[in-house]
Amino acid sequence: MSIVVVGSVAFDTVQTPFGRAEAIVGGSATYFSLAASQFTAVNVVAVVGEDFGERELAVFGGKQIDLGGLERAPGKTFRWGGEYSYDLNSRETLFTELNVFETFQPKLPPSYRQTDILFLGNIHPSIQLQVLEQVESRRLVAIDTMNLWIETTPAELRAVLKRVDIVLINDSEARELAREFNLMRAARAIQAMGPRLLVIKRGENGVLLFNEEHVFVAPAYPLETVFDPTGAGDTFAGGFLGYLAQGQALDDEGLRRAIVFGSALGSFCVEDFGTRRLEKLTRDEVVDRYRRFKRLTHFEDIEPGE
Amino acid sequence: MSIVVVGSVAFDTVQTPFGRAEAIVGGSATYFSLAASQFTAVNVVAVVGEDFGERELAVFGGKQIDLGGLERAPGKTFRWGGEYSYDLNSRETLFTELNVFETFQPKLPPSYRQTDILFLGNIHPSIQLQVLEQVESRRLVAIDTMNLWIETTPAELRAVLKRVDIVLINDSEARELAREFNLMRAARAIQAMGPRLLVIKRGENGVLLFNEEHVFVAPAYPLETVFDPTGAGDTFAGGFLGYLAQGQALDDEGLRRAIVFGSALGSFCVEDFGTRRLEKLTRDEVVDRYRRFKRLTHFEDIEPGE
Numbered sequence: 001m002s003i004v005v006v007g008s009v010a011f012d013t014v015q016t017p018f019g020r021a022e023a024i025v026g027g028s029a030t031y032f033s034l035a036a037s038q039f040t041a042v043n044v045v046a047v048v049g050e051d052f053g054e055r056e057l058a059v060f061g062g063k064q065i066d067l068g069g070l071e072r073a074p075g076k077t078f079r080w081g082g083e084y085s086y087d088l089n090s091r092e093t094l095f096t097e098l099n100v101f102e103t104f105q106p107k108l109p110p111s112y113r114q115t116d117i118l119f120l121g122n123i124h125p126s127i128q129l130q131v132l133e134q135v136e137s138r139r140l141v142a143i144d145t146m147n148l149w150i151e152t153t154p155a156e157l158r159a160v161l162k163r164v165d166i167v168l169i170n171d172s173e174a175r176e177l178a179r180e181f182n183l184m185r186a187a188r189a190i191q192a193m194g195p196r197l198l199v200i201k202r203g204e205n206g207v208l209l210f211n212e213e214h215v216f217v218a219p220a221y222p223l224e225t226v227f228d229p230t231g232a233g234d235t236f237a238g239g240f241l242g243y244l245a246q247g248q249a250l251d252d253e254g255l256r257r258a259i260v261f262g263s264a265l266g267s268f269c270v271e272d273f274g275t276r277r278l279e280k281l282t283r284d285e286v287v288d289r290y291r292r293f294k295r296l297t298h299f300e301d302i303e304p305g306e
Numbered sequence: 307m308s309i310v311v312v313g314s315v316a317f318d319t320v321q322t323p324f325g326r327a328e329a330i331v332g333g334s335a336t337y338f339s340l341a342a343s344q345f346t347a348v349n350v351v352a353v354v355g356e357d358f359g360e361r362e363l364a365v366f367g368g369k370q371i372d373l374g375g376l377e378r379a380p381g382k383t384f385r386w387g388g389e390y391s392y393d394l395n396s397r398e399t400l401f402t403e404l405n406v407f408e409t410f411q412p413k414l415p416p417s418y419r420q421t422d423i424l425f426l427g428n429i430h431p432s433i434q435l436q437v438l439e440q441v442e443s444r445r446l447v448a449i450d451t452m453n454l455w456i457e458t459t460p461a462e463l464r465a466v467l468k469r470v471d472i473v474l475i476n477d478s479e480a481r482e483l484a485r486e487f488n489l490m491r492a493a494r495a496i497q498a499m500g501p502r503l504l505v506i507k508r509g510e511n512g513v514l515l516f517n518e519e520h521v522f523v524a525p526a527y528p529l530e531t532v533f534d535p536t537g538a539g540d541t542f543a544g545g546f547l548g549y550l551a552q553g554q555a556l557d558d559e560g561l562r563r564a565i566v567f568g569s570a571l572g573s574f575c576v577e578d579f580g581t582r583r584l585e586k587l588t589r590d591e592v593v594d595r596y597r598r599f600k601r602l603t604h605f606e607d608i609e610p611g612e
Contacts, residue, residue, distance in 0.1 A: 002339070055339055101367040181527075182530060182531070182532070183528065185530055202511070205511040205512075215602060216602065217525040217528065219512070219523040219603050222489065224488060225488065257606060260605050291608075292603070297523055297524075299559070300559055300563060302593065
């Protein structure tokens with residue numbers, strides 16, 4: 001089984017109440033692939049500039065991550081800088097230098113065109129469509145998107161939504177996309193736009209999964225120390241889809257377990273700056289946290305007559 | 307088994323984006339007793355004025371609610387008015403007329419002084435202490451409190467905390483009481499002040515239960531229609547403690563089930579204005595919603611080696 005991610009690889013500069021990290025490797029494809037590689041081989045399609053060297057590539061080293069689709073273009077790598085509020089619940093973008101990402105035209109290597117799962121990170125919907133055209137077969141396509149595309153390219157985004165199986169967005173984006181405040185009604189409205197499955201991310205308040213019939217709610221793992229929320233959403237997506245790409249059935253129970261694995265991966269991501277925690281994460285730690293999620297949320301059925 | 311609640315009975319005027327209700331019966335003791343009476347007999351200690359007549363008393367009618375501790379004082383009943391924001395997540399208090407509640411000195415009737423569970427609603431900590439002095443025996447004491455008492459009567463509140471088993475507060479109050487933003491650390495700090503158990507309420511994001519060893523997270527029930535959040539917290543408390551007062555063990559599993567019953571009751575409360583939904587609620591509906599919570603949050607264990 002295999003998984004392809006199309007997204008960004010970037011240099012992030014992050015300021016949190018607990019410290020500062022300068023030009024560390026980030027981007028949606030980075031976080032996604034580190035998380036998904038806990039479960040399956042990951043094929044990365046992204047672009048970096050000439051300033052992205054061996055030291056940066058080492059982030060992906062020793063893992064089942066194939067960089068055959070990582071293009072190196074003349075110029076500088078995408079750079080982003082952000083600062084988090086004291087409670088880590090909001091952040092301000094300090095700068096965005098798209099650089100080589102601005103003209104990124106993703107090309108899937110021939111060996112990536114038949115894939116089990118395809119994840120299209122948060123990029124322009126027209127680019128997402130171009131990638132979809134290149135895929136010869138797949139079991140599942142998932143996308144992320146953001147308020148920028150909801151507001152500026154609604155028609156293109158609608159065209160993408162008609163062709164994908166899963167959308168992963170945060171709660172405010174879901175409300176904006178559906179033009180509906182109530183999340184239950186917003187979810188049904190988005191599913192009516194095309195995707196069979198919808199994952200609504202609520203940060204420290206966890207995740208909602210909607211399929212045709214059911215709603216599943218998973219909490220975020222309560223941590224005593226949250227260092228840096230950057231990349232948590234893409235890490236969640238990598239854990240969620242990576243687990244499914246192991247060959248898991250896409251039924252309700254399989255999707256629920258995948259959501260919990262995604263939440264587990266996301267909870268590790270925020271424990272340290274950037275990708276630091278994910279780079280050294282072991283499979284045993286992931287399984288242990290899955291079991292802690294079970295303990296965190298479990299309660300007994302009641303007996304008839306109770 | 308029995309439960310005593312000491313709190314307010316009030317006339318509420320509520321404005322939500324969906325409508326307005328004028329001078330309907332509300333107050334912490336009202337919502338609490340309607341919820342708890344789904345499980346056990348409830349003894350109410352509160353005060354009303356001369357304007358509280360038969361029509362208002364009918365709210366408690368036909369239920370296992372004893373009003374022997376409901377004092378009638380000269381003057382008017384406590385009145386509160388509030389208006390909710392478009393998303394129901396914040397509210398503005400438009401007026402507070404304490405009236406007879408201002409000089410309320412709760413007196414437990416002799417038959418209430420030996421009780422299984424005592425719930426002290428959100429009232430002045432000195433009054434909470436006065437009630438504790440009147441209790442001859444009890445298995446469990448729970449309190450609610452608010453930012454006003456955290457800020458203005460911290461010493462009295464600390465004295466109460468030393469003598470109770472469970473505190474139920476919302477997340478911002480927990481942070482303020484512990485002077486700690488991280489909820490996990492805030493919870494441990496509050497437990498160190500006395501209470502063995504802590505319930506942190508997060509509104510539409512559910513509830514956290516802390517005991518000595520474990521954390522349990524329950525979501526709020528996702529509803530397509532939320533009409534009026536007034537009273538949801540006291541309704542939660544009534545369902546939670548009412549279920550325990552049936553004779554449930556106060557162990558981890560029993561407390562978890564109680565939290566889910568509390569959440570179920572809270573989810574009914576918000577479906578209509580004021581107490582309307584709770585008045586006609588049946589035991590079958592409560593049990594059905596408990597089972598829906600189970601389906602909403604359930605996921606399978608993973609097998610070794612998966």
